Ligand SMILES: Cc1cc2nc3c(=O)[nH]c(=O)nc-3n(C[C@H](O)[C@H](O)[C@H](O)COP(=O)(O)OP(=O)(O)OC[C@H]3O[C@@H](n4cnc5c(N)ncnc54)[C@H](O)[C@@H]3O)c2cc1C
């Protein structure tokens with residue numbers, strides 16, 4: 111092997127989302143003399159960012175007090191915020207007085223998170239942070255003492271079989287005194303490090319949801335800027351926890367989405383098709399008639415909350431943002447916590463770096479964050495997700511609401527702290543009597559096929575590169591999963607149609623269309639055999655979201 | 659010997675563009691921009707000539723507002739020796755002829771022997787700049803190059819035509835436009851991207867170069883192609899296919 115080129119820095123941050131960029135900015139604010147590098151796998155900042163998003167402005171206010179004057183992105187104050195329970199045809203609006211305070215964001219702003227991170231990246235660069243797009247971190251580097259000493263970046267320009275192409279650029283070693291992991295939900299390096307350092311030894315397994323989103327341009331008579339609606343019930347009913355959202359953003363845009371919790375049982379459930387069904391509901395479809403769909407995408411969210419927060423620090427670095435699991439599922443808000451965790455971790459790192467020499471482990475980081483507003487917020491809603499899992503989507507949601515009320519009124523929950531039973535991949539039940547969930551054909555105006563949707567994610571992925579979705583056992587899907595469950599769930603859950611069972615020469619075979627992958631990470635989470643590993647493809651591959 | 663490679667900042671090839679609601683143009687708000695792929699190929703070829711020792715200096719040049727400096731940094735990271743930015747105020751439209759005139763002025767001032775450029779920019783697909791520049795300079799030109807060899811003061815260029823490949827010999831100085839098959843551009847390495855960030859970029863203006871860039875063309879309207887009537891459907895069998903084709907009236 112040829113020797114690696116090396117870049118030395120004080121702090122390497124993996125992922126240019128709200129968590130990573132907040133940490134970078136804060137480091138330069140408190141320790142301008144430190145070198146800070148941020149690595150981002152998307153071909154440009156925001157290209158892989160997908161969020162709702164109604165954000166709690168606290169994250170921005172605390173990090174960049176003057177942001178409102180400098181901002182170059184639309185931020186629409188929420189004027190009306192409602193929860194609805196949908197039946198197949200009915201729409202019941204829950205009166206505002208019934209909603210516990212913790213579920214509300216009175217000063218919320220409707221933004222495109224992609225635009226926000228672009229703004230943050232410019233602020234970071236102005237402070238001297240080196241931001242590199244098209245650069246995936248593919249593996250942690252370890253020192254002789256076992257501590258993390260940085261990361262290896264991915265090679266650019268290999269053929270499918272691994273041979274280098276003309277123009278090949280090998281990865282480089284980024285060596286850093288602290289490596290901060292801000293890869294968002296289900297980070298690939300985070301996964302390696304959590305295993306290696308047993309960071310989740312004392313916490314529950316992380317739980318996830320898959321969030322699908324479309325941006326629509328509405329005729330002005332249908333658009334009510336500042337309006338926010340959340341929906342429980344139809345179409346998921348009792349098949350899966352989760353719910354829909356519709357945010358009326360700036361410029362006549364509607365941010366429409368559905369979050370499906372990944373502890374559902376039916377292997378043939380398709381989150382994509384559920385989302386299409388959601389759009390057909392009479393509460394939504396009238397908005398979309400005559401409207402234009404502008405973009406589509408999907409991304410996992412971490413939803414385990416309080417009981418699932420692992421140890422954050424490891425020798426040489428720490429986890430931040432959704433890579434650590436800071437998500438308030440009761441109000442679907444995590445951007446402000448991601449930003450706070452970046453800011454607080456940066457302050458911690460800056461202090462620790464002043465103490466010269468040796469490997470740094472931020473031992474008190476977790477305690478500090480869990481007693482900060484991040485932890486306080488997670489603690490108050492800690493039973494929401496366990497109740498949802500235990501009592502089913504509908505009764506669970508009602509009980510969760512009750513628990514939040516009791517917590518609000520009595521100052522504490524009567525339930526103590528409930529725990530998660532197992533990882534999402536363990537929740538499948540075999541298809542009963544060969545009955546799979548069936549979905550109607552798309553109408554081409556409000557509902558679409560997966561293929562037509564993925565088209566709107568602007569994917570760039572050179573097919574002639576090593577397949578980044580690795581099967582530990584290539585026979586797993588057809589040899590084990592299908593016989594056991596009666597279906598291969600990947601064919602149904604992947605929001606980009608990457609996995610297919612095709613028949614070749616009369617025999618079924620499992621095909622991976624890796625070039626369609628939109629980096630949502632669901633397969634890495636939900637494969638029942640834990641057989642699929644998502645690894646970062648060549649830097650710059652994947653979706654190119656604009657304004658998601 | 660010095661080579662000039664003009665590089666244009668365009669909407670990235672992977673982006674599905676949208677026409678603005680008022681039909682005045684393409685909505686560029688927040689859209690990913692990158693170096694025109696054919697210019698990247700031209701630049702790669704110039705760098706390879708320098709690596710072979712046949713060329714001493716490769717200069718990348720871009721015309722437009724400040725943001726085109728991103729494209730010039732990308733060119734420096736790939737291996738260009740110098741970068742020149744001809745600065746226009748933001749949102750200034752510019753025609754191919756004005757671009758050719760600016761290039762003409764720069765070539766005369768700085769003494770280049772070869773201008774290597776992309777056969778066309780993927781945003782307007784006009785392909786006018788190269789031929790116009792050759793005309794202004796009164797230099798020989800070879801368009802749609804898929805192979806290029808420099809022999810002393812001559813170029814042998816294989817070009818792609820509708821009826822096959824054509825090999826041209828031309829004396830230097832010359833203008834050559836690059837086609838897709840000329841080469842595969844290299845990836846810039848992280849250390850080179852980092853170094854490119856602190857390299858100088860020479861900034862010039864049309865006024866300094868004595869070129870009037872007032873557009874002679876006016877864009878009247880931009881409209882998207884007519885929408886497809888229906889989304890594709892997946893058929894289960896050949897019989898299904900025949901049935902669907904019949905239903906659509908495509909088969910009798
Ligand atoms: C559908 C949906 C709706 C949501 N709605 C809201 C909402 O309304 N309000 C709210 O507050 N929150 C919302 N969230 C949650 C919020 O988007 C996330 O909590 C937040 O984005 C997490 O920030 P992060 O910085 O931790 O990670 P991310 O935003 O996920 O950023 C991680 C970045 O790291 C990059 N990356 C990952 N791995 C690597 C690697 N190995 N090498 C290089 N780069 C890498 C990724 O490309 C990405 O850019 C929503 C999430 C979803 C999916």
Ligand code: SF4
Pocket residue numbers: 579603604605606607608609626627628629630631632633634644
């Ligand atoms: S292959 Fe996996 S990560 Fe990629 S889009 Fe499908 S489920 Fe998501």
